Amino acid sequence: MAGKRKHIPRYGTVQIKGNTYYRTSITELEGNRISLYAKTREELYDKEMDALEQIDNAAFRKKSPTVAEYCEKWLTMQSVHIRATTLIDYTSKVRRHIIAPLGDRNIADVTLDDIQLALVPVSEKSASVYKSVIILYKSIFRAAKESHVIEDNPTVYLSAKGGGIPQAEKQALTDTQAEQLINTVRGLPPYVFVMIGLYAGLRREEILGLQWDSVYLDTDTPYLTVRRAWHTEHNRPVIMTELKTKAAARNVPLPECLAECLREAKAKSKSDFVVANRDGGPLSYTQFKRLWQYIVTRTAKERSYYRYENGERVKHTISPTLGEKAAHNGNVIYSLDFDVTPHMLRHTYITNLIHAAVDPKTVQYLAGHENSKITMDIYAKVKYHQPDDVVKTMSSAFALWNNT
Numbered sequence: 001m002a003g004k005r006k007h008i009p010r011y012g013t014v015q016i017k018g019n020t021y022y023r024t025s026i027t028e029l030e031g032n033r034i035s036l037y038a039k040t041r042e043e044l045y046d047k048e049m050d051a052l053e054q055i056d057n058a059a060f061r062k063k064s065p066t067v068a069e070y071c072e073k074w075l076t077m078q079s080v081h082i083r084a085t086t087l088i089d090y091t092s093k094v095r096r097h098i099i100a101p102l103g104d105r106n107i108a109d110v111t112l113d114d115i116q117l118a119l120v121p122v123s124e125k126s127a128s129v130y131k132s133v134i135i136l137y138k139s140i141f142r143a144a145k146e147s148h149v150i151e152d153n154p155t156v157y158l159s160a161k162g163g164g165i166p167q168a169e170k171q172a173l174t175d176t177q178a179e180q181l182i183n184t185v186r187g188l189p190p191y192v193f194v195m196i197g198l199y200a201g202l203r204r205e206e207i208l209g210l211q212w213d214s215v216y217l218d219t220d221t222p223y224l225t226v227r228r229a230w231h232t233e234h235n236r237p238v239i240m241t242e243l244k245t246k247a248a249a250r251n252v253p254l255p256e257c258l259a260e261c262l263r264e265a266k267a268k269s270k271s272d273f274v275v276a277n278r279d280g281g282p283l284s285y286t287q288f289k290r291l292w293q294y295i296v297t298r299t300a301k302e303r304s305y306y307r308y309e310n311g312e313r314v315k316h317t318i319s320p321t322l323g324e325k326a327a328h329n330g331n332v333i334y335s336l337d338f339d340v341t342p343h344m345l346r347h348t349y350i351t352n353l354i355h356a357a358v359d360p361k362t363v364q365y366l367a368g369h370e371n372s373k374i375t376m377d378i379y380a381k382v383k384y385h386q387p388d389d390v391v392k393t394m395s396s397a398f399a400l401w402n403n404t
C-alpha cells in the first residue's frame with residue numbers, strides 16, 4: 001500500500017541571477033522573519049520543516065527549567081515518601097554534586113559528557129558515595145524524561161561500575177583492644193557511649209537518641225529497646241521516632257557489665273538522655289565530635305597541629321609514644337595504639353555474637369539489619385576468616401561420612 005503523500009504548499013517564486021527559486025519565510029523565536037529558498041517545492045518544504053523543528057526545539061529548551069530548579073522540585077516531591085534523614089542525605093548530595101557543577105544549565109541541554117565531567121570530583125570519594133550520586137543523577141533525569149521536561153535522558157548509559165575509592169574492609173576490635181579502649185575512657189565522657197556500642201551494638205544515631213525510658217534495668221533480664229534515632233540539622237540535634245528501617249526497632253538484652261555501667265550512669269544522670277550534654281539535652285554534631293575527641297587525643301599516632309608564632313601559622317608534627325603523657329596536657333596519656341571509629345564498636349559487637357555461635361537470624365535481629373544479606377556477608381567473613389576455621393568446619397561436616 002502506497003504511503004500517504006505529504007501535502008506540499010504552493011510557494012512563491014523569485015528570480016535570482018537569472019534562476020528561478022521557490023521562496024517562503026518563517027518567524028524565529030525572537031520575532032525575526034527569515035527567508036528560505038530552494039530550486040524545487042519539495043526541497044523548500046523539507047527546509048521549512050527542518051527550520052520549524054529547530055525553532056520548536058529551541059523553544060522547548062528555552063522554557064525548560066535549570067538543573068537547579070528541577071532538582072529542588074524533585075527533592076520536594078521525594079519529601080512526601082522518604083524519611084527525613086534520607087531527605088537530608090539526598091539534599092546534601094544533590095546540591096553538592098549535581099546543582100553545584102550543573103545548576104545554571106537548562107536541564108534539556110545537559111549531555112552525558114557534562115555529567116561525566118561533573119562526576120570526576122565525586123570519583124575521589126568512596127565507592128558508596130559515588131554509587132549513590134549516580135543513582136540520584138539517574139533518578140532525577142528519568143523523572144524529568146517521564147514528565148516530558150526533557151526529550152532524551154542522558155543518564156541511560158551512565159554506570160557506577162569502577163567509580164569511587166573502594167572502602168577498606170570493616171574491622172572489629174580484638175578483645176585486647178576493646179579492653180584497652182574501655183580502660184582508656186573509663187571515667188571520661190565517652191565511656192557510656194563506648195560501652196553501649198561494644199555490648200549492645202547500637203548505631204551512633206541510636207545511642208545518641210536513647211532515653212532512660214527505653215532502658216529497663218530492674219527486670220530479671222535487663223534490656224533496652226531501640227525506638228528513637230538522633231540526627232542533626234544545621235548542627236542542631238533532632239530526635240525522631242522514625243528509625244532507619246523497621247528492623248531497627250528491637251529489644252537488646254544487656255550483659256551484666258553494661259547493665260552495671262548504665263545503673264551507675266542513671267544514678268548520676270539529671271537528663272532524659274543516656275548520653276547528654278551539660279544542659280541535659282541531646283548532643284549536637286559538634287558536641288559529639290568533641291566527645292569522640294577524648295579518644296582521638298589518646299591515640300599514639302603521628303599527628304599535626306598549627307600554632308601562630310611571631311604572627312605566622314607554623315605547622316608542628318608530633319609522634320607520640322604509647323604510655324607517655326601529652327606535652328601540653330598531663331591528664332592525657334597516649335594509651336591506644338590503634339585507630340577506632342564509632343562504627344567499629346557496633347561491628348565488634350556483631351563479630352562477637354558470631355564468634356559466640358549465635359545463629360544468623362538472631363544476629364540479624366540484634367543488629368537491626370533489615371536485609372539478611374548484610375548479616376550473612378558479615379557472618380561469612382567473620383566465621384571463616386582463618387584457614388584453620390574452615391578446616392575445622394569441613395572436618396566436622398564430613399565426620400559422619402568419614403566413619404561410614
